[in-house]
Amino acid sequence: MTIPVIDLTPARTGGDTTDLVARLHTAMSEVGFLQVVGHGVSPDLVTAAHDSMDLLDSLPPAERRALLRPSVTERGLNERVDDAGRVLGRTFKFLRYDDLAEAVADGAVAGHPDFFTPNVWPAGLPVFRETWRSYLDEARRVCDLLMGLVARALGMPADHFDAAFAHSPTLTAVNWYPPQPVDVEHEATILRPHPDSGGLTVLHQSGDYDGLEVRRPDGSWTTVPMIEDAFVINIGQLMSQWTNGVYPATIHRVVAGPTTEHSRRSIAVFHLPDLDTVVEPLPSTVGAEGPRFAPISVH
Secondary structure (H helix, E strand, O other): OOOOEEEOHHHHHOOOOHHHHHHHHHHHHHOOEEEEEOOOOOHHHHHHHHHHHHHHHOOOHHHHHOOEOOOOOOOEEEEEEOOOOOEEEEEEEEEOOOOHHHHHHOOOOOOOOOOOOOOOOOOOOHHHHHHHHHHHHHHHHHHHHHHHHHHHHOOOOOOOOOHHHOOOOOEEEEEEEOOOOOOOOOOOEEEEEEOOOOOEEEEEEEEOOOOEEEEOOOOOEEEOOOOOOOEEEEEOHHHHHHOOOOOOOOOEEEEOOOOOOOOEEEEEEEEOOOOOOEEOOOHHHOOOOOOOOOOEEOO
8 A cells, every 4th residue: 555645736726626636535535645745835834833843942941841731731732751751752732723712703613612722832932833823824725725625526516614614623733753762662653553533634744764654454554755845634533424434534653763863743733623513424425325424513
């Protein structure tokens, strides 16, 4: 199994997208993963986003500790450490909306205050927030473009998903996997196998080695190679249910580098439906046997 690479230029520039939609459908139904190029996101912005993680290391220890997220929220900085206190990974997370007030002002439902707990930004680094806000705006544009293509691939109008994602909370996770100590097994799993839970994931990866792996149907693993300026796209469990399982939420993992000198970074943007959206299999995906999944509400 190889990970398909698809050029989005025709969709972005108003060209003929017939072949693109067909290839997208094949990739999503057979693999659940693909890479896209021609998305129009500035390479300089992507580089600035990755480089911004270095700014966190420049903070005084007390300021960095202030970013550590409490257990009740998915916002802020999280460091995964082993029993010896060594940092095995670091993740910084933020939502599209900085807090509940911003979400409600934009039209998001107000009934989930616990979900919209405030983002946690480094107070002394305004450029950090500005960079990530710009990156998220561009990533959401790619998400919207892809959702229109997905709708067409599933036999629906291109705007079918627009209302369901109009106020998407969109979670971003910035991941750093530092060089691993010598006693960590070569190619040991440093992010456990899992499917994503949302709609679409748009991920950019960088570093010294190809660490992202996708599980094949036979249980073996295939590598998602780093391609300059490409985004990795994969299906989440909600989208899989929307498609009645036609598009699988494929299990994937991250492994350690081959030596203690290798490190890795990734930026994952999880495109989520609006809260309280009802997800049920699209009519175009349901055959005579009926739907495989019952309707569920996003919350």
